[in-house]
Amino acid sequence: MTQSIWRMPRWFHQMGSPKWFYDFGGILQPWFAVVAFVLLTWGVVWGLAYAPADYQQGNSFRIMYVHVPAAILSQSIFLGMAVAGAIGLIWKMKLAFMVARSCIAIGATFTIIALLTGAIWGKPTWGAYWVWDARLTSTLVLLFLYAGVMALNQAISERQVAGKATAILAIVGTINIPIIKYSVEWWNTLHQSSSFTLTSKPSMPADMYLPLLLTVLGSYCLFALVVLMRTRTQILQTQSGTSWLAQHRDITGA
Amino acid sequence: MYFESLDALLNMAGHGPYVWSCYGLFVALLGINIWHARSQNLKALKQAKALVRRNQ
Amino acid sequence: MIKFMLAIVRRDILLVARQPAEMINPLVFFVLVVALFPLGVSPEASLLSEVAAGVIWVAAMLATLLSLELLFKLDHDDGSLEQLLLAPYPSWTLVLAKVFVHWLVSGLPLILISPLIATMLFLPTHAVPALMLSLLLGTPTLSLLGAIGAALVTGVRGGGMLLTLLILPLYVPVIIFGSSSVAAAAQGMAVDGYIALLAAMFVFALMITPWAAGSALKL
Numbered sequence: 001m002t003q004s005i006w007r008m009p010r011w012f013h014q015m016g017s018p019k020w021f022y023d024f025g026g027i028l029q030p031w032f033a034v035v036a037f038v039l040l041t042w043g044v045v046w047g048l049a050y051a052p053a054d055y056q057q058g059n060s061f062r063i064m065y066v067h068v069p070a071a072i073l074s075q076s077i078f079l080g081m082a083v084a085g086a087i088g089l090i091w092k093m094k095l096a097f098m099v100a101r102s103c104i105a106i107g108a109t110f111t112i113i114a115l116l117t118g119a120i121w122g123k124p125t126w127g128a129y130w131v132w133d134a135r136l137t138s139t140l141v142l143l144f145l146y147a148g149v150m151a152l153n154q155a156i157s158e159r160q161v162a163g164k165a166t167a168i169l170a171i172v173g174t175i176n177i178p179i180i181k182y183s184v185e186w187w188n189t190l191h192q193s194s195s196f197t198l199t200s201k202p203s204m205p206a207d208m209y210l211p212l213l214l215t216v217l218g219s220y221c222l223f224a225l226v227v228l229m230r231t232r233t234q235i236l237q238t239q240s241g242t243s244w245l246a247q248h249r250d251i252t253g254a
Numbered sequence: 255m256y257f258e259s260l261d262a263l264l265n266m267a268g269h270g271p272y273v274w275s276c277y278g279l280f281v282a283l284l285g286i287n288i289w290h291a292r293s294q295n296l297k298a299l300k301q302a303k304a305l306v307r308r309n310q
Numbered sequence: 311m312i313k314f315m316l317a318i319v320r321r322d323i324l325l326v327a328r329q330p331a332e333m334i335n336p337l338v339f340f341v342l343v344v345a346l347f348p349l350g351v352s353p354e355a356s357l358l359s360e361v362a363a364g365v366i367w368v369a370a371m372l373a374t375l376l377s378l379e380l381l382f383k384l385d386h387d388d389g390s391l392e393q394l395l396l397a398p399y400p401s402w403t404l405v406l407a408k409v410f411v412h413w414l415v416s417g418l419p420l421i422l423i424s425p426l427i428a429t430m431l432f433l434p435t436h437a438v439p440a441l442m443l444s445l446l447l448g449t450p451t452l453s454l455l456g457a458i459g460a461a462l463v464t465g466v467r468g469g470g471m472l473l474t475l476l477i478l479p480l481y482v483p484v485i486i487f488g489s490s491s492v493a494a495a496a497q498g499m500a501v502d503g504y505i506a507l508l509a510a511m512f513v514f515a516l517m518i519t520p521w522a523a524g525s526a527l528k529l
Contacts, residue, residue: 044277049255049263059266062273066280089525109287117276124272144479151475155466161529165462169476172458172522176480179511183483190490222284229291236298246306250299 016093018235019244025228026250032228036221043214051207060124063117065211069219070114071135074142075177077107077223081149082174085167094238095231097163100170101153102230106223108146114139134188138181145173159238314399318407326415332380336373336416337423343369344427355432362431363441363492367485369427370420370445374452375477377416379470381408381460382527391464391527401527402520409450409457409519417449433496440495440505447508448488454515455480461526484511 014020047065054061081103088096118136119129130136149169156162239245246252257263264270326333347365348358385391394404421442428438459477463469491504 048273048277049257052256053267059269060272062266062269063276066276070280105290106287109283113280113283116279120272120276120279124269141479141482144475148472148476148479151472152462152466155463155468155472164529165526168458168522168526169462172480172518175518176483179483179514180479183486187486187490222288226287226291229288229295233291233295233298236295236302240302240305245302246309251303251306253303 012091016091016095018095018239021095022232022235022245022248025232029225029228029232032221032225036218036225039214039218039221043211043218047211047215051211052205054208057125060121063121065215067114067117067121068212069216070110070117071139072216073219073223074107074111074114074139076220077103077110078142078145078170078177079174081107082167082170085163085170088163089167089171094160094163095235097160097167098231098234098238099227100167101163101234102227104146104150104153104166105230106226108143108150110219110223111139111143111146115143132188134181134185137188138184141180141184142177145177149173311399311403314397315403315407318394318404319411322408322411323414326411332377333415333419336377337419339376340369340373340420341423341427343372344430347431359432359434359496362428362433363437363489363496364485365431366424366427366433366441366492367448367489370424370449371452371478371481371485373420374416374449374456375474376470377412378453378456378460378477379463379473381412381457382464383460383469386464395527401524405457405461405520405523405527409453409523412457413450413453417445417453420449421445433492436498437492437495440501441492443505444488444491444501444508447505447512448484451484451508451512451515452481454512454519455484457519458522458526461523464527484508487511 043065047062051062051065053059081100084096084100084103087093088100115136118139122131122133122136123129149166152169153162153166156165236245255263257266264274266273344365347361351357351361382391385394395401397404424441424445425438428435428441433441456473456477458480459473462476463473466472487504487507491501491508494504495501
């Protein structure tokens with residue numbers, strides 16, 4: 001008998017079970033909601049009203065507290081989607097495809113937020129809403145990648161096939177992201193359109209970066225919340241004929 | 255607070271419209287996401303309940 | 311395995327030879343798109359020679375993309391794709407053979423006609439070798455990356471538009487380095503750095519496409 005190194009440990013196997021995920025996710029969900037709300041509110045109020053203004057950019061730098069988390073999340077969600085897709089492909093785990101699918105909309109939303117806030121920030125800083133800055137340009141390409149994943153996911157009606165196809169595209173996209181970023185950065189230095197980037201502070205006082213830490217963590221929690229909700233929704237949709245769900249207290253109402 | 259008055263907080267020395275519209279976008283777009291995820295969840299629950307009732 | 315690939319290559323070339331229009335269409339498209347630019351922008355030589363590199367590369371990319379839609383579709387529709395996948399060879403052999411023919415039919419003619427296009431856009435003559443070399447390395451990369459998209463949309467209705475959406479973002483690095491190399495050559499600068507990067511991307515595409523397109527075909 002061949003023992004593959006790809007064999008799943010028990011907890012991993014358990015995690016792939018829709019029933020376990022549905023229950024455990026149900027427990028986690030309210031916690032993520034509360035923590036996300038607290039961290040985001042705290043970070044936003046601190047960033048808007050209490051953090052000192054930047055000596056160079058004035059008050060417009062406060063956009064950073066929503067722009068940076070959105071930019072970070074837009075990339076990590078794409079990576080997370082590819083990892084979930086790879087898990088689904090390697091261990092033939094349906095649940096992983098559901099998680100990957102749940103990432104698409106929220107990831108695209110964060111990308112749009114990063115683009116729009118970046119453009120609005122550009123107006124007082126560069127004097128124009130859109131500048132072909134390296135970071136804005138590669139975020140735009142990332143949005144196109146999300147659009148492709150979303151379109152492919154919706155074009156294929158059979159869920160299992162759609163999940164696999166999306167996973168392959170997400171993996172290929174993720175491998176390409178560093179190359180795209182590198183090429184765009186290189187292209188940008190060649191054309192020298194902007195002399196200084198939005199967020200490049202060598203040293204920020206704690207009053208400036210702690211709110212940022214809060215909004216970044218809060219955004220991660222919010223992302224987790226949305227993925228839990230969407231994945232549990234998909235479990236409800238696909239498992240509706242099974243006996244465990246029929247006897248679940250969410251369904252029986254007991 | 256960094257600002258001296260509420261007006262100063264809203265105005266932010268002229269940068270107010272930019273800053274506030276960014277925060278507005280952040281809240282609105284993420285709010286739509288959560289709202290949509292929740293409404294889909296409730297819909298799926300309702301359908302699952304209906305299916306179980308029909309099978310009984 | 312080599313025999314299997316050669317057999318597919320021969321079969322596909324035969325199929326194209328029977329319908330030469332398939333081979334000429336991307337070429338005509340390429341020339342047409344390029345010809346539209348002077349009409350849309352300005353026929354002035356100084357302006358055209360400045361944008362020539364980018365225009366030629368974008369047109370080559372679109373021409374490749376349009377012909378990619380049919381890469382697996384015809385075989386899928388008549389059922390022969392299923393048979394080929396049942397053959398006792400890994401699916402990547404099939405992918406590589408088909409991509410090779412696609413490049414032979416759509417990429418190679420573009421390279422051969424590119425000096426003519428370069429003249430039409432007033433690209434300096436000393437940049438033409440760099441243009442051809444960059445296309446020689448770039449178009450196979452376009453065909454390879456595009457094959458992933460073509461495999462993913464095989465059997466999906468309205469796949470053409472979808473294919474464009476999936477693949478264009480992946481083409482960004484190729485177009486940046488491709489057109490930059492030509493622009494650098496036009497200014498009389500060294501191009502070996504760009505050519506090395508294009509070659510690296512070709513090797514990279516050669517590594518991921520067989521796996522990605524092969525597994526996408528089996529879905």
